[in-house]
Amino acid sequence: MDVSHLLDPLNEAQRRAVTAEDRHVLVLAGAGSGKTRVLIHRLAWLIQVEHVSPLGVLAVTFTNKAAGEMRERASQLLQVSTRPLWIGTFHGIAHRLLRMHWKEAGLPEAFQILDSEDQQRLLRRIIREEGMDEAHWPARQAQWFINARKDEGERPRHIEHGDHPVTATWVRIYERYEDYCNRGGLVDFAELLLRAHELWLEQPAVLDHYRRRLQHLLIDEFQDTNAIQYAWLRMLAGDTGRVFVVGDDDQSIYGWRGARVENVQHFMRDFPDVATVRLEQNYRSTGTILEAANALISHNQGRMGKKLWTEGPEGHPVQLYAAYNEQDEARFVVEQIRQWIDEGRRADEAAILYRTTAQSRLFEEYLLRESIPYRVYGGLRFFERVEIKDALAYLRLLLNPDDDAAFERVVNKPTRAIGDKTVSLLRAQARESGIPLWQAAGACIDQKLLAARAANAVQGFIDLLTGMHERMRDWTLGNQMQGVIDDSKLASHYEKEPPERMETRLENLRELVNAADAFVLPPEDADAGLSELQSFLSHAALEAGETQGEQWDDCVQLMTLHSAKGLEFPLVFIAGMEDGLFPHQRSIEESGGRLEEERRLCYVGMTRAREQLCLSYAEVRRMHGSESHSRPSRFIDEMPSSLLREIRPRVSAERPYVPARPSAPKRSGGGFKGQEWPFRLGQAVTHRKFGEGTVLAFEGSGEHTRVQVNFDAAGVKWLVLAYAHLEAR
Numbered sequence: 001m002d003v004s005h006l007l008d009p010l011n012e013a014q015r016r017a018v019t020a021e022d023r024h025v026l027v028l029a030g031a032g033s034g035k036t037r038v039l040i041h042r043l044a045w046l047i048q049v050e051h052v053s054p055l056g057v058l059a060v061t062f063t064n065k066a067a068g069e070m071r072e073r074a075s076q077l078l079q080v081s082t083r084p085l086w087i088g089t090f091h092g093i094a095h096r097l098l099r100m101h102w103k104e105a106g107l108p109e110a111f112q113i114l115d116s117e118d119q120q121r122l123l124r125r126i127i128r129e130e131g132m133d134e135a136h137w138p139a140r141q142a143q144w145f146i147n148a149r150k151d152e153g154e155r156p157r158h159i160e161h162g163d164h165p166v167t168a169t170w171v172r173i174y175e176r177y178e179d180y181c182n183r184g185g186l187v188d189f190a191e192l193l194l195r196a197h198e199l200w201l202e203q204p205a206v207l208d209h210y211r212r213r214l215q216h217l218l219i220d221e222f223q224d225t226n227a228i229q230y231a232w233l234r235m236l237a238g239d240t241g242r243v244f245v246v247g248d249d250d251q252s253i254y255g256w257r258g259a260r261v262e263n264v265q266h267f268m269r270d271f272p273d274v275a276t277v278r279l280e281q282n283y284r285s286t287g288t289i290l291e292a293a294n295a296l297i298s299h300n301q302g303r304m305g306k307k308l309w310t311e312g313p314e315g316h317p318v319q320l321y322a323a324y325n326e327q328d329e330a331r332f333v334v335e336q337i338r339q340w341i342d343e344g345r346r347a348d349e350a351a352i353l354y355r356t357t358a359q360s361r362l363f364e365e366y367l368l369r370e371s372i373p374y375r376v377y378g379g380l381r382f383f384e385r386v387e388i389k390d391a392l393a394y395l396r397l398l399l400n401p402d403d404d405a406a407f408e409r410v411v412n413k414p415t416r417a418i419g420d421k422t423v424s425l426l427r428a429q430a431r432e433s434g435i436p437l438w439q440a441a442g443a444c445i446d447q448k449l450l451a452a453r454a455a456n457a458v459q460g461f462i463d464l465l466t467g468m469h470e471r472m473r474d475w476t477l478g479n480q481m482q483g484v485i486d487d488s489k490l491a492s493h494y495e496k497e498p499p500e501r502m503e504t505r506l507e508n509l510r511e512l513v514n515a516a517d518a519f520v521l522p523p524e525d526a527d528a529g530l531s532e533l534q535s536f537l538s539h540a541a542l543e544a545g546e547t548q549g550e551q552w553d554d555c556v557q558l559m560t561l562h563s564a565k566g567l568e569f570p571l572v573f574i575a576g577m578e579d580g581l582f583p584h585q586r587s588i589e590e591s592g593g594r595l596e597e598e599r600r601l602c603y604v605g606m607t608r609a610r611e612q613l614c615l616s617y618a619e620v621r622r623m624h625g626s627e628s629h630s631r632p633s634r635f636i637d638e639m640p641s642s643l644l645r646e647i648r649p650r651v652s653a654e655r656p657y658v659p660a661r662p663s664a665p666k667r668s669g670g671g672f673k674g675q676e677w678p679f680r681l682g683q684a685v686t687h688r689k690f691g692e693g694t695v696l697a698f699e700g701s702g703e704h705t706r707v708q709v710n711f712d713a714a715g716v717k718w719l720v721l722a723y724a725h726l727e728a729r
Ligand SMILES: Nc1ncnc2c1ncn2[C@@H]1O[C@H](COP(=O)(O)OP(=O)(O)OP(=O)(O)O)[C@@H](O)[C@H]1O
Pocket: 009, 010, 011, 014, 029, 030, 031, 032, 033, 034, 035, 036, 037, 038, 248, 251, 282, 283, 284, 565, 566, 567, 568, 607
């Protein structure tokens, strides 16, 4: 049999990993050394050479996107259908298991996934019902507490609080929260994993079935598994399964979410006969980028120690841009991308990475202005938008009226005279009788607990949903979606909003109907016995569209550093390299290795770059409404300066003076509104003669202030501000 296509594209060490006969294999290697490639080739090797049935392999990736790519690569290598292969994220796989074994897992068949926002909402309600002060007991903290406990595999009864009043209180909230979820058939993200683990613990027959079937377990990004995932994996492997994991301790960036890099060491301890393979050749980045990244990460203590080298070219120095402010930074980055494209390169070869999602907005603005297509990963994702969640809540209620989170969301949306007071009454009833809100609503009406008007309104809501349910039962998913939007009058509800917002909301709702129309029940969901509607709702919650917006082919990629894991791009920008932003303020203040985790995050970001890496920071940044001065990130100092090339702002060598409130003459129209100085760097302006342009720099002060503007048609010009008669656009 010719296996050259499986082995030729690999180096010696990689081949050893792919063909290993040892029972378990750990590939511990740095960024860009081919771990993911090795994992995919191993998968193909097992099927083609060792004749393992595709049904017998489970591959775990970190994102749904990576899962899709892995499936595609595997089918290219294998030339056979990869449909029977289980490839997915831990959450995706747990979800699938629970759908197939809902009964054994103690769930109702129509259980729903509760996303993070709904979870918080539900917790807020519980905290209020307990009569606790939300200022002292924030729902976010409860959420954090509960999820962290679940990630450790702990139910309320497992938590020893030793009469510690704070912990005892959170445990009580956790208990109440569990009651609600159980009553309504709601499962949050952490619960998916915990239940899947409990399925193994409590249902030996089920476990046995999967142990026999899934003989080969392959896990990418192993350094970011948490305790419950590790325990789940260990049980599934049992005494006969074979486990192949790849990871890099230097890229462990989810410690804040419970990931445990120690799992790498535990793996060697807990699994017998582990062959460890180290890969040291990097195939991704230029010598310079690699050296800078290696230098940075060497500042961390207690690493497992790896050296990475490359045969590739040395490449360009790492660029470092000191921007005046965040506008200037965005302008610079987008300008560089413009140049890249003008040189004949593709837009999708460029990625802008940042620490916090809020940073994406400005880049989007400048990219829009330059008409460069882009795509944002993460951020406020399509399925997380208000209007989308509202419409989906109606669908969820059609599937399962006991879904309290959905009920709360839309019981008075659009407004139908069901006020807070009425809802409180329903809640009290629900709580007293231990029933979901939907049933409590019926009970309150029957027992005449509501005033006549309120009773009518609630009855109206019940009738609305019952009517929808009866009419739409056999409709296609697309029609159901449209029907729900029409019957609920959600669209007309949003029409009352300001025109701009209204347009986007209505467009999103149309997009949702399109998405429902185009939805095809994935074979694995069909196998698991899911209806189209169930499957659609689960996808909406689980994938929460890792991408946002249109599926453009060729567009600049915007994402947080966290979501860049595993990816690579020829041109990478890391923006906001400022102390306080990156490393994040919290990590500077807190102990416990948080700073090291930030450093690893920086290492992950840098090692995404293949040809060119560009770091930038702003001397002044406006965040959350106030301006702050910050010093460049300490991480920059940790890279050898010989590898960096500092780029000073192109337009003026000296530090520009930005007048806070100049004494320029008042002008009519546009002008200075109130006390606010309207012209900021990057500000779009119009000039009577030169037309439209963008402010690049200021110089001087008071009436001598000069401003540099890049006019679309007339090019770059210096103007005396007082006489320029610029209008803000
Ligand atoms: N033996 C090889 N020959 C040529 N190219 C290779 C080889 N091995 C890996 N590559 C290429 O190097 C790049 C990095 O590989 P891969 O993404 O598998 O690395 P990784 O170790 O998974 O990185 P990360 O730690 O960032 O996830 C990819 O473009 C891959 O195709």
